[in-house]
Amino acid sequence: MNKEEKELWKKVKAFKLDSPKEDYGFSIKLSHENKWTIQFTEDAILEYKKFMFLAAISKSMVSPSHIIDIVWHQHLTFSHSYKSFCELLGKSINHIPSTGKVGEREVLKNAVNFTKEKYEKYFDKQNAIIWSVKSFEDSIKLQQASKNWNLSNSQLILVGVLLLIPTFFLWKPILLKIGNPEFIQIAIMGLIFSIVFIEYFTREGFNNAYSSLVYDNEYIRKLKPEESIVIATRNTEQLALYKLNNLFENKLIETKRDSTNLKKVNSTKKSEDVVENSILNYVKENSKNDLRVVLNEASNKPFLTRFLDTGEMIQNKIMNSKAIIEHKIIISFILFLLYSFLFSRFILGTLRDKPVLILMIFIVLSLVIFYVYLMDRYKVLYKRRFLSAIDTHVDTDQYLDGILLNQNVVLAGALTALIIASGYGPKKKETSWFDSTWGSCSSCSSCSSCSSCSSCSSCSSCSSCGGCGGD
Structure with missing residues (x-):
């Protein structure tokens, strides 16, 4: 990378797709709808940013993987964020769907090869999973039993x-x-x-x-x-309890005297965790903060x-x-x-x-x-x-x-x-x-x-x- 490209990549990598005030922000929506783990979602977003960076600096067409395309589709629905992202890239990047025309397969094949070469030039090897699978489930390489042998308990009893x-x-x-x-x-x-x-x-x-x-x-x-x-x-x-315990230990939340009602501590300390921030916001905005209510709301x-x-x-x-x-x-x-x-x-x-x-x-x-x-x-x-x-x-x-x-x-x-x-x-x-x-x-x-x-x-x-x- 030259100096300008390094500066651009630094800005692209730092671009926030999530807002700390959102309970159902970009990455949570992405992982929820696609059954992705947190790390898989984070890696998919990172690879998406790399792909968009390559699209911005390349004169030829680049092609995303199936996972990156899912991230791209969702980002398009966050129109204000996507517009800001394109402004940062200095280029309006349009999503062009496949039409199935004659000769398109060869064009896409060339685009895939070009993307891989360009990627490896700037970022070393591609993330093998993000760039190859169509779903997180496909990434789980656990040999499944034949359907002929996978009998239910009632079937086994009948036999x-x-x-x-x-x-x-x-x-x-x-x-x-x-x-x-x-x-x-x-x-x-x-x-x-x-x-x-x-x-x-x-x-x-x-x-x-x-x-x-x-x-x-x-x-x-x-x-x-x-x-x-x-x-x-x-x-x-149980996970809500785990997060509440972290908030107690970090002195971001406490109980009111002689009760199990919670209150937010006036402190300059902040949590970087989305779940903990959501609990804090709920406690701050609601007067009836009995622990049972907070647990039910968060869970x-x-x-x-x-x-x-x-x-x-x-x-x-x-x-x-x-x-x-x-x-x-x-x-x-x-x-x-x-x-x-x-x-x-x-x-x-x-x-x-x-x-x-x-x-x-x-x-x-x-x-x-x-x-x-x-x-x-x-x-x-x-x-x-x-x-x-x-x-x-x-x-x-x-x-x-x-x-x-x-x-x-x-x-x-x-x-x-x-x-x-x-x-x-x-x-x-x-x-x-x-x-x-x-x-x-x-x-x-x-x-x-x-x-x-x-x-x-x-x-x-x-x-x-x-x-x-x-x-």
């Missing part, structure tokens, strides 16, 4: 029920040779074996999918702390709810990944082996007029245990990993960590306001998001397996009130 009859005839010769005490022991051992292996395959499948998601996708590694919170918890109130704003759509898309990518679906099939096979064995015994005992009450209770209890365990297991792993092991760290403290993991969000927020305002809040210490959150969740993983084992004793022996379908 299992249909296979029970033929498997009954396979188990029958074996079951006729097994007496009641031996059968009970085998059933209990089979249940324990299934719990251990299902836990292993659940963790293995999720960890494989998560590792692939994180290590193969730089924008997942670059998630901001606020995105990680919403993606993990699917709860914008329903688009600058927070936008993360929900992105989180849902990421969660769907993980849950429908090849790694998890393959392990789900293995888990389904283990459960089928166990329950085809138990149900075959139940059918055989019923046909032979043997007592089967204890066996029926054992089957029902174990089914309930597995249902409760598997229903939330992936959610627990998902929440834990995104809060603890994502490659994004944030300075926090044990008190804030307790709030984020507290199920009663409103009560936790009220305690935050009262404690910090009264001067008894926590002293800030240096610790990572990984250390604080993982430590608080370390005891969760064993609960399901323990509860499963405790129910096994219900079938420890056969009594006069029923039996296990044997002799």
Whole structure:
């Protein structure tokens, strides 16, 4: 770059597309409507500015990527900002859509090649993702399972029920040779074996999918702390609490005496965060600033709810990944082996007029245990990993960590306001998001397996009130 071009690029790069007073400004609208992460949005805007700079200094036509074109389209709708931007560039840059005319493809191809050469001359290599993908979802290189194998839980259950009859005839010769005490022991051992292996395959499948998601996708590694919170918890109130706690710690907000009503502190200090500024503006402009009202107001704003759509898309990518679906099939096979064995015994005992009450209770209890365990297991792993092991760290403290993991969000927020305002809040210490959150969740993983084992004793022996379908 020559001196004039350097000066122009400096001004273009510094040009603000967002206003700090807007709750739904340019970048928030862009990320919300396209399900982009914060870093992806920032990089897309930067690449858009580079493209417009090249358009301003070039005599030949330049061509944007699909992502940059999305940014350009939105900027055109912000007419006053776009006009000011073109004035800064010293050139009115018109958006010329494709018409599909004969020969246009060759012209566009030449424009793409020219743009790449010009870009690399001024800015080194292009951002490979921003200049190649059509959506943020396309940037997530996580292998998805074939639709033929991605069966719902109800479909898997239906397949299992249909296979029970033929498997009954396979188990029958074996079951006729097994007496009641031996059968009970085998059933209990089979249940324990299934719990251990299902836990292993659940963790293995999720960890494989998560590792692939994180290590193969730089924008997942670059998630901001606020995105990680919403993606993990699917709860914008917890993120609002996180922002409120920052405002308390930075002494930009405080509680009124003997109440949970908030007020803005008269200070020259300002927050650079869009969410925090919006909360501050709301507190300043409204007299009824009870913490619960502020939490509800903030948590329903688009600058927070936008993360929900992105989180849902990421969660769907993980849950429908090849790694998890393959392990789900293995888990389904283990459960089928166990329950085809138990149900075959139940059918055989019923046909032979043997007592089967204890066996029926054992089957029902174990089914309930597995249902409760598997229903939330992936959610627990998902929440834990995104809060603890994502490659994004944030300075926090044990008190804030307790709030984020507290199920009663409103009560936790009220305690935050009262404690910090009264001067008894926590002293800030240096610790990572990984250390604080993982430590608080370390005891969760064993609960399901323990509860499963405790129910096994219900079938420890056969009594006069029923039996296990044997002799």
